[in-house]
Amino acid sequence: MVRVTGNFGGQAPLSEVVRSAISAAFDAGWADPKKLSQASTRSRILESQALESIATGLSLTVDQIEVVGEEEFAPYLALSGFLSPKKELGIGAIDRGKIRALGRTHASHRIIPVDQHGALVADEISMDSVLSLQVANGETGIVQDLPTLSARAECVVLDATTSGSRIPLGTTWDAAVFSSSSWGGPQGIAIIGIRNSAQWRYPLPHIAPIRTPGGYSLPLLLASSVALENFKEDSLHLRALNEHLRKTIVAAIPGSYCVGDIEKSLPHLLTIILPDTISEMVVRDLDALGITVEAGSACSPVDLAPSHVLAAMGLPTEGAIRIRLRDSHSVSEIDELVAALVKVCSDL
Structure with a gap:
């Protein structure tokens, strides 16, 4: 089994305090x-x-x-x-x-x-x-x-x-x-x-x-x-990571496109369109490198149905991946993600 070293997917493990609350509640048999x-x-x-x-x-x-x-x-x-x-x-x-x-x-x-x-x-x-x-x-x-x-x-x-x-x-x-x-x-x-x-x-x-x-x-x-x-999110840190990812990916992969204006978007979410790629293959190859991202429509991701959101915006639906940033992510991890994307795209 490949150890996931970079989780940029939609779901993350529940925090310890939330897991403890659930465990205590079920143990008590409310x-x-x-x-x-x-x-x-x-x-x-x-x-x-x-x-x-x-x-x-x-x-x-x-x-x-x-x-x-x-x-x-x-x-x-x-x-x-x-x-x-x-x-x-x-x-x-x-x-x-x-x-x-x-x-x-x-x-x-x-x-x-x-x-x-x-x-x-x-x-x-x-x-x-x-x-x-x-x-x-x-x-x-x-x-x-x-x-x-x-x-x-x-x-x-x-x-x-x-x-x-x-x-x-x-x-x-x-x-x-x-x-x-x-x-x-x-x-x-x-x-x-x-x-x-x-x-x-x-x-x-x-x-x-x-x-x-x-x-x-x-x-x-x-x-x-x-x-x-207990919900806290460092929006300034996330926005800085988002900006860094946008600038780095566009410079590293010609023709790539970051969807939406960062000033009018949540800082922890980003969809990137990678030219001449197939979303499912990008997700699979990144997973083999221990990096998790998502693709397809966010409301029906299981079958990787094309994104109706991107289609409504007049954008390509193929080659699109979704990134979720977290407070725990660092600039170096963003750079590792971009390097992995460059490798994956060059191999496709």
Whole structure:
């Protein structure tokens, strides 16, 4: 087995403090907070503390928060709660696959195009629509102009599953969806912030007045709150690494292209297009050298489906790889990555 010496992929091991929180929670065998028992009472207290911590970390109030145990289900709930059959749904051309799939099931929907820089075209948004607005793209890190775009629609549901707590959301939104993994928490926990509760309705069949199906893992919720409390990212360091990588790769591999303006992107994400290469082969050959990167669409990476994000921007989809930078990375590791890419590209 090849020892991975450079992890520039999307996932990293959970931190020790988060692993410890999960382990302690499962070892304790937490009781269902909805039951009536002493153990359930303790669980309710811990659940309440976790929700208060998450609300603080995301600049929400506790009464705005709903927890969903299936991350891909959360955007559907958030958007569908504001939709009616005649209401138009606006979906960005670079939105995640599950959100675009929702658009296909809604009679009145519009795909909002992006320009060559990955920015949504504001003039294409209907003023009376429900808009799915991605805060930052999971492939390119490109950040949207939230104030301008939010003002264009009647109702705005933010997809903050990539940006997490990194970017302030402002006040012109009606609901927002977050993923625990965006701040180093475990997968399997999504947070919906419902700001406009007066207009939102639970979209699934129900008898009791509920807002989400429930059924999430309390240990994962506790670990998610611990992760958010301990989440720190050196954005200046990451931006310096990102700038260094951009300059070095373009100089080392003629024709290579770094997607997005660094001033309008999250500093820890970068997509690079390598000319005359095949993405899958680049990923494979780098892996043989002990370096992990990703390719394909970020929302369907298993089968390396071509990136609909790059296609929407009018860019080549082949030869594209995704890099995720972390605080632990150094300039020397970036140089090693570039050297490995030069070798791989020359061998293809």
